[in-house]
Amino acid sequence: MQHLGEGRRAWAATIAAGPDATAKSAPQGDTAAPQEREALLAWPHEPAAVDYHVTEGRSWRNWLSDDGARAARLPAPATAEGSDAADASARGTASELVLAFYGRIPLDSLKLDGNRLLFDQLVDWDPER
Template identity: 75%
Template sequence: MLGRGRRPSGDADATTLDLGVPGGTLDGYPAEPYKEGKRTPYRGLLRHAAGGRRHLCGDVREALLAWSAESTEQLLGALRESGPERGCWTWWGASESPQTCGAVAQQQLQEVALHTYDAQITVGSPQPLPGEAALDGVDEFLSTCCAGAYRWPHEPAAVDYHAAEGRSWRLSLSADGARITRLPMPGTGEATDGADASARGTAGELVLALYGRIPVDSLKLDGDRRLFELLQAWDPDE
């Protein structure tokens, strides 16, 4: 589970963009200019661009940027109009995260932060994730991708995640399900039982490890490290 996240099922090749690109070719498609309004399978476009064939990228880049900006504005407008408490479909129905517009906004923020980091890695200049977004990201990942009515197929366990910024979370795992608990802030005097394993790092490092961008063992690990291997192999939907 850790290092992968979950995504909705479906045929990604069916997703298309109305690019309106005046010319160029894509691998696996006829070597002819694209006409105005030509609809191109999104995955094919990304395969082409990712393959380093840049003769198309100038026009395509502008078309993708314009499409992304317009789509983002449409999403923001819909979220503002609906309000954070309004219910809506999500792909994480069985998790602890609510199926609301507010949760969708939270999840989309994490998508932007993470894939901005991916783009920075691509050009060789990765930057730390923004602090507040990273703190929110640990909570969002654990609540959305781990916690819920999912049977843990191993011995019951508790795994703690500690952010250097002062916040901590506990993931409790058992055959009855997985749940997330926000632990007391240091210095509050509230005691907590010991965990079977724990991971420490900045909030940004925790998010990157949870999504598999950096190795889990790049964090400071204590306790039974085998639990992190079991979490990486665990698919809650199975």
Template identity: 55%
Template sequence: MEFPELLRLIDERSTAFSAAVAAAPALDAQVPTCPGWTLLDLAHHLGDGRRKWASIVAAGPASTPPPPVPAEPAPQDRSALLPWLAASTRQLLDALRSAGPDRGCWTWWADSESQQTSGAVARHQLQEVAVHTYDAQLTTGAPQPLPTGIALDGVEEFLATCCAGAYRWPHTPATLDYHATEGRSWRLSLTADAVRLTRSPAPTPADAALHATASDLVLTLYGRVPFDSLPLTGDRRHFDLLVAWDPDEEPLTA
């Protein structure tokens, strides 16, 4: 997606999140996909995260995150919470617009295939709000699939940011495919030398593959939908190992 489209969709999904919060009977409702969290906790997490990433983007290139900015207490009451959420989104969008897509900044995914730029932050933040909007909608009993364009980009963004990169795969080498019913596919190649992501993989069979809508693939990657509830071919143990794996514990640069 182009940078202006990412910003537009962050705003759109933020509005959808706030609409779910506004429609909830109570803010102390438990969020089924975030155990131990209420809807109020989820709203605070999203708003605080927007403000934190706004300060990271504004700080520019850095090898470590900037010191935390003193934050105003997050509102407890819905009438103040909704404007606070809107202000959090504005802070993030203003910082991103000011920086543009190519400016460097600190990110936690330095060893991954994703860039350390404000554009990559915008891409990841769109997925953050899209998945949390699903969480909020589920809490109110009206979950909706992620919009198709966001979900298609979300599969690739998650695999590039959270899986692929300069990491050692500690198990037997394997290939895993993700096939979206909308017509796109991705292959994750896991080896001791690196974990690589390929679009539109060759037709040679993978060791295991998931087949689902892009929305269900994203929700599975983020742990909202069990991966074994989706159509799966090949050896599911490879997905079990991937879910349990922490790439940050296996950097090639260590």
């Protein structure tokens, strides 16, 4: 199985070799991605559920626990009440959510509800540590 980043690193190494490169260049350093599910997904904080609502229509829930992280599309708009309520939620257009995920706009640009500390923890979380 090849990690998606391996192809990008090989491409970047070839570009870095310049116009005189005669063949595809090999990337330098360790390019192996962690193979253990826990190394990729372990959540180091209290278990939580975070909902993401796209104003254009769909919603997703991200469950976080020491067993890992998993996400699924919600079949219907979630409510903020009941035992199935998320600990936090973010609402915005699809574009706003993606830009916030990549740190291109502040999270405060979204409508945030619930435990805002979860969003800070998500921003700081590096699953490969």
